[in-house]
Amino acid sequence: MGSEPEVSVVVPTYNERDNVAKLIQAIHEALTRAGITYEVVVVDDNSPDGTAEVARALSSRYSVHVVVRPGKLGLASAILDGVRVSRGKYVAVMDADLQHPPEVLPKLVERIREGCDIAIGSRYVRGGATPGWSPLRRLVSWGANALARLLLPKVRGVRDAMSGYFVFRREVIEGVELNPRGFKFLLELLVKGRFSRVCEYPIVFRPRVWGESKLGVGEVVNYVLHVLDLAHDSVRFAIVGGLGTLVNLATVALTGYYLGVEHWLSVATAFEVSTLFNYSLHEVWTFKTGFRGGFLSRLLRFHGAVVAQLVSQMLFSNLLYYVYGVGRLAAQLVGIAVGFLLNYLLSKFMVWRRARR
Known part of the structure; x- marks a missing residue:
């Protein structure tokens, strides 16, 4: 050579x-x-x-x-x-x-x-x-x-x-x-x-x-x-969250307006459909491979993270609005931000925690 x-x-x-x-x-x-x-x-x-x-x-x-x-x-x-x-x-x-x-x-x-x-x-x-x-x-x-x-x-x-x-x-x-x-x-x-x-x-x-x-x-x-x-996985997490919101709204529209399902059942269905949608994209794209635990275990933990997001969002939004007199939209935006951050941290460090090599 x-x-x-x-x-x-x-x-x-x-x-x-x-x-x-x-x-x-x-x-x-x-x-x-x-x-x-x-x-x-x-x-x-x-x-x-x-x-x-x-x-x-x-x-x-x-x-x-x-x-x-x-x-x-x-x-x-x-x-x-x-x-x-x-x-x-x-x-x-x-x-x-x-x-x-x-x-x-x-x-x-x-x-x-x-x-x-x-x-x-x-x-x-x-x-x-x-x-x-x-x-x-x-x-x-x-x-x-x-x-x-x-x-x-x-x-x-x-x-x-x-x-x-x-x-x-x-x-x-x-x-x-x-x-x-x-x-x-x-x-x-x-x-x-x-x-x-x-x-x-x-x-x-x-x-x-x-x-x-x-x-x-x-x-x-x-x-x-x-x-x-x-990019950082938080960027992909936010994009998936945005897509999941669209899926949630589309499910409510489909089940409520076209199928005539009761609103409470329509909302519950949309929650589950969008959660499964988000979970699937996080699994194959946001966090990719090399995780601890099995598929079903991660799916259950992700449901817990989503519930924690909803609870924290409602807690902070209501606290700011009723206790501190913050405007409705501003209080809701803070609640959404806190809920997103909590969901991301739980997802990254508990749901899709990397396996040790």
């Missing part, structure tokens, strides 16, 4: 036949000119246009290693597979569509040499730009960055957490369990990685010349779910 290169450049590809040769040549010229030893790891999702074959043909001229996966498995997982087979001291990640300028690679590597753990090619620091973007795409990108900064504290100091162009020290991911989804590997790295310093260097994100963009509605949904997966 030869000596270890200083940097491994991981390039995920799917139907990039028209771009991959130009990209590899540009990477070679930029890094060789800067005196940086390298390898390019092309991870191809079995492109029907022959991208892998084009990349393999270049291995006689450049330091190129090609990994072909059985199908279209996603960009983030392709990066992870490329990182696993790479040998460099540092790992660079960039797209194959020539929108990321290869000439900036030496600058990013230089930032790592100077002490950064992660160096990001940023569109949103001074000197960065996104020429040719429509107002809608700019709005979507801004919203994606805003959502990440709002829900992920470790991302708040980063201007372009959505970048697909970055370099990091291999130590950043050593011993870290990564489960990236969709397009945004960098988010996973920023939230879970072991680092102390992140740097950003301006890039001009070029318009795509050949091929088609892979970004669609499905990737937007994947991104939102990814951010929520990385």
Whole structure:
């Protein structure tokens, strides 16, 4: 295999036949000119246009290693597979569509040499730009960055957490369990990685010349779910609670207005239906796996937590309204907040308490 290169450049590809040769040549010229030893790891999702074959043909001229996966498995997982087979001291990640300028690679590597753990090619620091973007795409990108900064504290100091162009020290991911989804590997790295310093260097994100963009509605949904997966479990708990409220109201409407059930029975049915709904989502999404006790035991404990929430909500709301003269809505809001907090704490530390390893 030869000596270890200083940097491994991981390039995920799917139907990039028209771009991959130009990209590899540009990477070679930029890094060789800067005196940086390298390898390019092309991870191809079995492109029907022959991208892998084009990349393999270049291995006689450049330091190129090609990994072909059985199908279209996603960009983030392709990066992870490329990182696993790479040998460099540092790992660079960039797209194959020539929108990321290869000439900036030496600058990013230089930032790592100077002490950064992660160096990001940023569109949103001074000197960065996104020429040719429509107002809608700019709005979507801004919203994606805003959502990440709002829900992920470790991302708040980063201007372009959505970048697909970055370099990091291999130590950043050593011993870290990564489960990236969709397009945004960098988010996973920023939230879970072991680092102390992140740097950003301006890039001009070029318009795509050949091929088609892979970004669609499905990737937007994947991104939102990814951010929520990385967020604190209290965020997911609150979202499930909100959905459960809608389920509760829908059940009351269905049983009361359409089935003619007595109101007290309709409310009791809605309580149980929404409790089961919330429990199911908490089990598979909010708190996920590795719990103590069995399914039925957790279900019974969760019912207890919900009852405790209702009692505390009523207690605080009535106390503030009748004893301290607080307005109805303000008193109810405080009661709801106290009830939510109690339910969350009971759920996290009693219902879905982690099993010891």
